[in-house]
Amino acid sequence: MALLLPLDDKSGYVFCKQFGFFCKSLVQAATSDDDGIIDMKAITEAVPSDKEQQQNDNSREKIVFEALCCALSWRKEFVAVALSSKFIIVFRAADRTVIRAFRISRFPTVILFDKDDEHVIVSDRAGHVTRYLAMKSPEKVEQRREITGELTNYEGEPLSGTFSMILDLALSPDGRKLAMADRDEKIRVSRYPQCFVIENFCLGHTEFVSTMAVHENRLFSSGGDATIKEWDYQTGQLLRESAPLKLAAQKGVKPIRKIFLFSLNGKLHLAAFSYEMKTIFVVDEGNLATIAEIPLDDVPLHAAHFEGPIFQIIARSSIYRICCETRSVEKVETCAKLLELLKDAAEPMPITYKNVAYNNAEQYFERKRTKFEEIAKGDRTRKGKKKNSNGKQDAQGMDESAESVQT
Amino acid sequence: MTSETSENDVRPDLSAVQGLPQKRHYRQRAHANPHSDHDINYPVCPAKMDWTGLYGDYANGRKVEFVDVGCGYGGLLISLSPLYPESLMLGMEIRMKVSDFVIDKISALRRHSKENDKVDYFNVACLRSNAMKFLPNYFEKHQLSKMFFLFPDPHFKNRKHKWRIITPALLAEYAYCLRPGGLVYTITDVEDLHDWMVLHLNEHPLFERLTDEEEKNDKILPYVVNSTEEGQKAAREGRNKYPAIFRRLPDPDP
Ligand SMILES: C[S@@+](CC[C@H](N)C(=O)[O-])C[C@H]1O[C@@H](n2cnc3c(N)ncnc32)[C@H](O)[C@@H]1O
Numbered sequence: 138m139a140l141l142l143p144l145d146d147k148s149g150y151v152f153c154k155q156f157g158f159f160c161k162s163l164v165q166a167a168t169s170d171d172d173g174i175i176d177m178k179a180i181t182e183a184v185p186s187d188k189e190q191q192q193n194d195n196s197r198e199k200i201v202f203e204a205l206c207c208a209l210s211w212r213k214e215f216v217a218v219a220l221s222s223k224f225i226i227v228f229r230a231a232d233r234t235v236i237r238a239f240r241i242s243r244f245p246t247v248i249l250f251d252k253d254d255e256h257v258i259v260s261d262r263a264g265h266v267t268r269y270l271a272m273k274s275p276e277k278v279e280q281r282r283e284i285t286g287e288l289t290n291y292e293g294e295p296l297s298g299t300f301s302m303i304l305d306l307a308l309s310p311d312g313r314k315l316a317m318a319d320r321d322e323k324i325r326v327s328r329y330p331q332c333f334v335i336e337n338f339c340l341g342h343t344e345f346v347s348t349m350a351v352h353e354n355r356l357f358s359s360g361g362d363a364t365i366k367e368w369d370y371q372t373g374q375l376l377r378e379s380a381p382l383k384l385a386a387q388k389g390v391k392p393i394r395k396i397f398l399f400s401l402n403g404k405l406h407l408a409a410f411s412y413e414m415k416t417i418f419v420v421d422e423g424n425l426a427t428i429a430e431i432p433l434d435d436v437p438l439h440a441a442h443f444e445g446p447i448f449q450i451i452a453r454s455s456i457y458r459i460c461c462e463t464r465s466v467e468k469v470e471t472c473a474k475l476l477e478l479l480k481d482a483a484e485p486m487p488i489t490y491k492n493v494a495y496n497n498a499e500q501y502f503e504r505k506r507t508k509f510e511e512i513a514k515g516d517r518t519r520k521g522k523k524k525n526s527n528g529k530q531d532a533q534g535m536d537e538s539a540e541s542v543q544t
Numbered sequence: 545m546t547s548e549t550s551e552n553d554v555r556p557d558l559s560a561v562q563g564l565p566q567k568r569h570y571r572q573r574a575h576a577n578p579h580s581d582h583d584i585n586y587p588v589c590p591a592k593m594d595w596t597g598l599y600g601d602y603a604n605g606r607k608v609e610f611v612d613v614g615c616g617y618g619g620l621l622i623s624l625s626p627l628y629p630e631s632l633m634l635g636m637e638i639r640m641k642v643s644d645f646v647i648d649k650i651s652a653l654r655r656h657s658k659e660n661d662k663v664d665y666f667n668v669a670c671l672r673s674n675a676m677k678f679l680p681n682y683f684e685k686h687q688l689s690k691m692f693f694l695f696p697d698p699h700f701k702n703r704k705h706k707w708r709i710i711t712p713a714l715l716a717e718y719a720y721c722l723r724p725g726g727l728v729y730t731i732t733d734v735e736d737l738h739d740w741m742v743l744h745l746n747e748h749p750l751f752e753r754l755t756d757e758e759e760k761n762d763k764i765l766p767y768v769v770n771s772t773e774e775g776q777k778a779a780r781e782g783r784n785k786y787p788a789i790f791r792r793l794p795d796p797d798p
Pocket residue numbers: 544574575576578613614615616617618619636637638639642673674675676677693694695696697709772773774775
């Protein structure tokens with residue numbers, strides 16, 4: 138896994154393995170080994186831990202150290218990175234001064250600053266959404282309850298929770314609504330930070346929802362079903378939807394992992410990336426029709442929007458700059474150290490389609506039918522012959538006799 | 545039936561009904577993992593749900609109002625059905641065989657009622673589903689007026705507390721489904737679980753407990769205490785039962 142984080146139209150950060158690389162110009166010029174590097178592993182190793190945390194630390198030894206998600210503060214001064222080692226680092230974008238480095242208790246999936254840049258909102262694989270102070274450490278960390286009611290010694294303020302992995306977060310322009318997309322096909326829109334008030338669910342996707350983009354009162358989303366859906370997130374109403382995005386020759390769909398809104402010739406468009414295909418879909422927001430399929434040289438590990446029609450993807454072979462207007466794709470010259478790390482970068486976070494392997498219900502009703510037929514037959518014979526009425530023949534069959542039974 | 549009857553039995557007398565299913569054919573192990581992907585057919589959204597499949601024509605012009613979460617063998621639904629003939633009630637039960645028992649029982653009751661030219665029990669139905677995941681797929685915002693959590697699985701171990709049916713996370717979803725003024729009924733024979741449910745409902749900004757007086761006068765409470773299989777069992781085995789009722793408060797001003 139590798140991540141791109143644009144700071145402005147040119148510069149940005151690239152995260153790969155334990156390092157963050159500051160790149161003065163991610164657009165045309167080569168990044169050089171002299172550019173600033175932040176060693177995230179060294180930073181987190183210096184953070185002291187308590188007993189509960191140590192146990193949690195030890196259990197993560199086998200985990201590849203990498204950045205799982207990152208965010209830029211709204212005033213573009215600070216960067217927050219969430220790591221596979223269950224750490225969050227907040228640092229100053231300009232000079233990599235570490236503001237905070239702290240532990241969280243579960244694998245992060247998405248990180249986002251709230252609109253006043255006071256907190257980072259973090260979702261995790263267990264479906265929790267928690268916020269943490271971004272700019273200063275809490276004065277005192279007391280035992281608290283998770284959103285599941287469990288006690289924990291980790292800092293943070295629980296906001297929301299689902300029984301499903303959270304795959305994307307988005308804030309409304311005024312910062313007062315938080316949208317959470319999950320693996321159970323749902324988008325939940327809560328108040329922020331009073332997330333206990335769920336305003337709406339946007340329901341219509343038939344597979345996981347992995348990406349959202351907000352424009353005024355509207356929310357765009359996509360995911361495992363590869364359709365783009367447009368919602369009024371104030372009401373949860375589905376306004377419009379596209380056909381699944383796919384190449385003409387392609388059988389089946391590949392999940393869309395990232396959508397961006399951008400302006401092209403004064404009109405709103407969407408760029409959609411699958412992290413399994415060498416293609417960018419450019420979609421006209423007016424009718425949600427695909428107007429271009431831009432072929433790529435490599436499969437993206439991560440995609441980022443710079444300015445206007447300019448996007449970049451990071452892949453195992455390099456970083457590429459794409460212009461959705463001219464449809465040009467250029468390799469960005471990248472420093473040797475980063476190239477070396479990229480070669481064996483891990484896959485983006487896997488999101489699996491639901492796998493209901495065995496058809497439980499069908500089997501059950503089949504067994505029930507035969508069993509009740511037998512019982513009926515037994516009843517008839519019993520009535521006819523007036524004997525053999527032990528009635529025990531149904532002690533098994535539907536009973537899972539090996540399992541504990543409770544009414 | 546007689547062996548299960550206790551002094552406080554509030555359940556209707558069904559002795560005249562033919563073809564009621566026998567529980568022994570539907571037993572299933574006690575716990576289903578609420579996290580796993582069961583093969584449950586849930587609608588994409590409430591508008592896509594065909595309620596006539598569960599209530600027949602009785603669903604026309606009516607919406608589900610009461611939900612019994614983890615209804616087990618359905619004792620509450622069957623008992624409340626005659627009291628609120630105009631309200632649709634739904635039992636949600638994750639265990640397939642258990643829900644199938646309730647479905648078969650309701651069919652037998654409806655058959656019997658039809659033979660007598662009545663529409664009794666057409667207002668109750670049971671659905672196999674995971675209430676911890678899919679409530680918003682079935683119910684619109686503020687649709688429900690009552691939710692029941694009767695003798696829920698206690699999940700004793702600390703590590704399993706997060707599987708409990710009352711948690712701050714799930715309360716937000718229940719509050720979404722319930723209309724302001726709607727009621728949540730909880731009851732358990734496990735004191736620790738009672739404390740847990742009361743703690744989290746009390747702490748949640750959208751719920752407030754009814755006063756003792758209000759709880760005492762609640763018409764449904766006797767059914768909550770005595771109509772379900774677990775309630776009967778606790779009584780037979782002489783265990784205390786701890787009921788509580790909470791009101792869904794209006795959302796605070798934004
Ligand atoms: C101990 S039983 C109580 C049954 C019934 N309410 C009574 O009082 O007799 C709890 C029931 O909740 C069901 N259950 C647990 N989790 C559930 C879920 N997520 N969705 C639906 N039902 C669930 C269990 O299968 C079980 O039948």
